[in-house]
Amino acid sequence: MDLIISLTPPLAAVVLALATRRVNLSLFASIWIGAWFVAGDPISAVGQTFDWFADVMTDEWNARFLVLVSLLGAGAAFMYRTGGSHAVSRWLAARVASGRSSQLLTWLLGLIIFFNDYVNSVIVGNATRDLTARHRVSREKLAYLLDSTSAPMATLGPVSDWIGYQVSLIAAAFTTLSLTTEKPYLAFLQSIPWNFYALLCLLAVPTIIMCGDFGPMRTAEKRARQTGDLVAPGDTPLSSVEDDLGEPDTERGRLWHFILPLIVLLGVACWALWYTGGGAEGKPLMDALADTDVSVALSWAAFAMVVTAMGLSLAQRHTLEDCEQTLLAGFRTMLPALVIMVLAWTIGTVTGALDTGDHVIAATRDWLSPGLLPMLIFAIGMVISFATGSSWGAMAILTPVAVPLAYNVGDLGLVHMAIGAIFSGSIFGDHCSPISDTTVMSSIFAGSDHIAHVRTQIPYAMVPAAVSALLYLASMGVDSPWLLLAAGALLQTGVIWTLGRMGARD
Incomplete structure (x- = not known):
C-alpha cells in the first residue's frame, strides 16, 4: 500500500499532463495530492504545498539553476537579435540540402557537445532551429533530436559533470x-x-x-x-523566440555574433567546472569534476556569454535601451519553463517525503x-x-x-x-x-x-x-x-x- 501511495503523485502528474495537455495545472494537482497524503486532509494540504514551493525556491542549487536558465535565455536572445542565429542558418543552409541532412547535422552536433546536457540543448537548438525550419522539420522532431543526444552523451563522456x-x-x-x-x-x-x-x-x-x-x-x-x-x-x-524578441538584425548579423558567445560559454564552463571542483588546488581532472559545483560553474559561463553577446550588440550600435529590452525579453522567454521547473522540483520533494x-x-x-x-x-x-x-x-x-x-x-x-x-x-x-x-x-x-x-x-x-x-x-x-x-x-x-x-x- 505504501508503494502505491508513494507513486500516486508523480504518476498522476504524468497521466494528467498527457491527458489534459496542461502541464502546470497537472503538476500543481499532483503536488496537492501528495501534500494531502502527508498532511492528512485537503485543507492542510494547501499550506503544505506552498511550504514545499518555498523550500524548493530557496534551495541554493535550485535558485542558481533558475538564474542559469534565465541567463541562457538572455544569451540566446542576444544571439538572435544581433542576427547571429540567422547568419549560422544561412551558412548551414548553403551546405545542407535536405530535411534529412539537417536532422543528421543536429544529431552530429549533439554528439560533439558532450560535457553538459543543458549547454548541449542551448548550442544545438540555437544552431539548428532555423535550419530545420527551412526544411519543414517539425518542432517535435527537433526536440526529440536534442533530447536524445544531450543526456545520453553527458553520461558517456568522455569528460562531463x-x-x-x-x-x-x-x-x-x-x-x-x-x-x-x-x-x-x-x-x-x-x-x-x-x-x-x-x-x-x-x-x-x-x-x-x-x-x-x-x-x-x-x-x-x-x-x-x-x-x-x-x-x-x-x-x-514553451518559448517562441520569434514572437518574444521581434525582428533580428539580419543585415549586420555575422557568424561571430553566434559563435563567439558560444566559445565563451564553452570555454568558461570547462574552466569553471574544473576550478570549482578544486582543479586549481592540484586535484586530478576526474576528481575535480566529481567535486565540482555545476550550478556555480555554469552560471559563471552563462553570465560570461551574456556579457560577450551584449558587447557584440553594442558594437552593432544598438543602444543600451535596446540591450536592456533584449535582456528582459530573453528572461521572459524562459518564464514558462521556470514555472514548470519549480513545479517539477516540488514533485521531487513530494516523492522524497513519501x-x-x-x-x-x-x-x-x-x-x-x-x-x-x-x-x-x-x-x-x-x-x-x-x-x-x-x-x-x-x-x-x-x-x-x-x-x-x-x-x-x-x-x-x-x-x-x-x-x-x-x-x-x-x-x-x-x-x-x-x-x-x-x-x-x-x-x-x-x-x-x-x-x-x-x-x-x-x-x-x-x-x-x-x-x-x-x-x-x-x-x-x-x-x-x-x-x-x-x-x-x-x-x-x-x-x-x-x-x-x-x-x-x-
Missing part, C-alpha cells in the same frame, strides 16, 4: 564495501558497454532519420511538410537473483527516474543499494553490469518524463509544445528501452556486452525499419 557525479557515487559505494583497491573511474569505464539504453538511444536517432518516422511523430512530420506548420494548431511552445525510491526498491529487493539483477535494476531505475523526473536523483537512490547488492550476490563483473543498468534506467526517465528538466530544456530550445514533445518522443524511447531490457535478460547467458550490443543494434534497426515501413503505408 555527469561523469564526475557518477564516479563519486561509485566511489561512495566502493567505500561502503571496503573495496579500497578498486578504481571508481575504471569501474565507470568498464560499465559503459553495459549502458545499453544510452548507446542504443544514440544509435536510434540516425536510424529513425534514415528509415522513417512512426507513431505520433509521423503525424507531426507529415503536418510540417504538407502545411508548413512546425507546431500543431492549438499547441503552445519515500518513493525506498518503497520501489523494498518491493523488489527480496526476490532479486544474480541473473535478473541487471534487468530489474534497469526497470526500477526507469520507474524512479520517470516518476521523479531526475536521472541524478534515481542514480543517487539506486547506486548505494544496487552496487553492494550486485557485489554480494555476484562479482565485480556483475557490479559493472549493475552500474551500467543504473545509468541506463536513470537516463530513460530523465529522457521521457514531462517533469524532467532536460526534457523541458529540449522543448524550450526547439520551440516545441512541451506535452507534444513528450507524447511524440515516448514511442521512440520505448524502442531502445525494450531492446535494452531484452539485452539485460540475455546477459544471463552471454558475457560479452559488445556482442549483446551488436545483436541489440541489429534488432533495434529491424524494429525501427519495420515501424517506419508500416507508418509509410498509413
Whole structure:
C-alpha cells in the first residue's frame, strides 16, 4: 500500500499532463495530492504545498539553476537579435540540402557537445532551429533530436559533470564495501558497454532519420511538410523566440555574433567546472569534476556569454535601451519553463517525503537473483527516474543499494553490469518524463509544445528501452556486452525499419 501511495503523485502528474495537455495545472494537482497524503486532509494540504514551493525556491542549487536558465535565455536572445542565429542558418543552409541532412547535422552536433546536457540543448537548438525550419522539420522532431543526444552523451563522456557525479557515487559505494583497491573511474569505464539504453538511444536517432518516422511523430512530420506548420494548431511552445524578441538584425548579423558567445560559454564552463571542483588546488581532472559545483560553474559561463553577446550588440550600435529590452525579453522567454521547473522540483520533494525510491526498491529487493539483477535494476531505475523526473536523483537512490547488492550476490563483473543498468534506467526517465528538466530544456530550445514533445518522443524511447531490457535478460547467458550490443543494434534497426515501413503505408 505504501508503494502505491508513494507513486500516486508523480504518476498522476504524468497521466494528467498527457491527458489534459496542461502541464502546470497537472503538476500543481499532483503536488496537492501528495501534500494531502502527508498532511492528512485537503485543507492542510494547501499550506503544505506552498511550504514545499518555498523550500524548493530557496534551495541554493535550485535558485542558481533558475538564474542559469534565465541567463541562457538572455544569451540566446542576444544571439538572435544581433542576427547571429540567422547568419549560422544561412551558412548551414548553403551546405545542407535536405530535411534529412539537417536532422543528421543536429544529431552530429549533439554528439560533439558532450560535457553538459543543458549547454548541449542551448548550442544545438540555437544552431539548428532555423535550419530545420527551412526544411519543414517539425518542432517535435527537433526536440526529440536534442533530447536524445544531450543526456545520453553527458553520461558517456568522455569528460562531463555527469561523469564526475557518477564516479563519486561509485566511489561512495566502493567505500561502503571496503573495496579500497578498486578504481571508481575504471569501474565507470568498464560499465559503459553495459549502458545499453544510452548507446542504443544514440544509435536510434540516425536510424529513425534514415528509415522513417512512426507513431505520433509521423503525424507531426507529415503536418510540417504538407502545411508548413512546425507546431500543431492549438499547441503552445514553451518559448517562441520569434514572437518574444521581434525582428533580428539580419543585415549586420555575422557568424561571430553566434559563435563567439558560444566559445565563451564553452570555454568558461570547462574552466569553471574544473576550478570549482578544486582543479586549481592540484586535484586530478576526474576528481575535480566529481567535486565540482555545476550550478556555480555554469552560471559563471552563462553570465560570461551574456556579457560577450551584449558587447557584440553594442558594437552593432544598438543602444543600451535596446540591450536592456533584449535582456528582459530573453528572461521572459524562459518564464514558462521556470514555472514548470519549480513545479517539477516540488514533485521531487513530494516523492522524497513519501519515500518513493525506498518503497520501489523494498518491493523488489527480496526476490532479486544474480541473473535478473541487471534487468530489474534497469526497470526500477526507469520507474524512479520517470516518476521523479531526475536521472541524478534515481542514480543517487539506486547506486548505494544496487552496487553492494550486485557485489554480494555476484562479482565485480556483475557490479559493472549493475552500474551500467543504473545509468541506463536513470537516463530513460530523465529522457521521457514531462517533469524532467532536460526534457523541458529540449522543448524550450526547439520551440516545441512541451506535452507534444513528450507524447511524440515516448514511442521512440520505448524502442531502445525494450531492446535494452531484452539485452539485460540475455546477459544471463552471454558475457560479452559488445556482442549483446551488436545483436541489440541489429534488432533495434529491424524494429525501427519495420515501424517506419508500416507508418509509410498509413
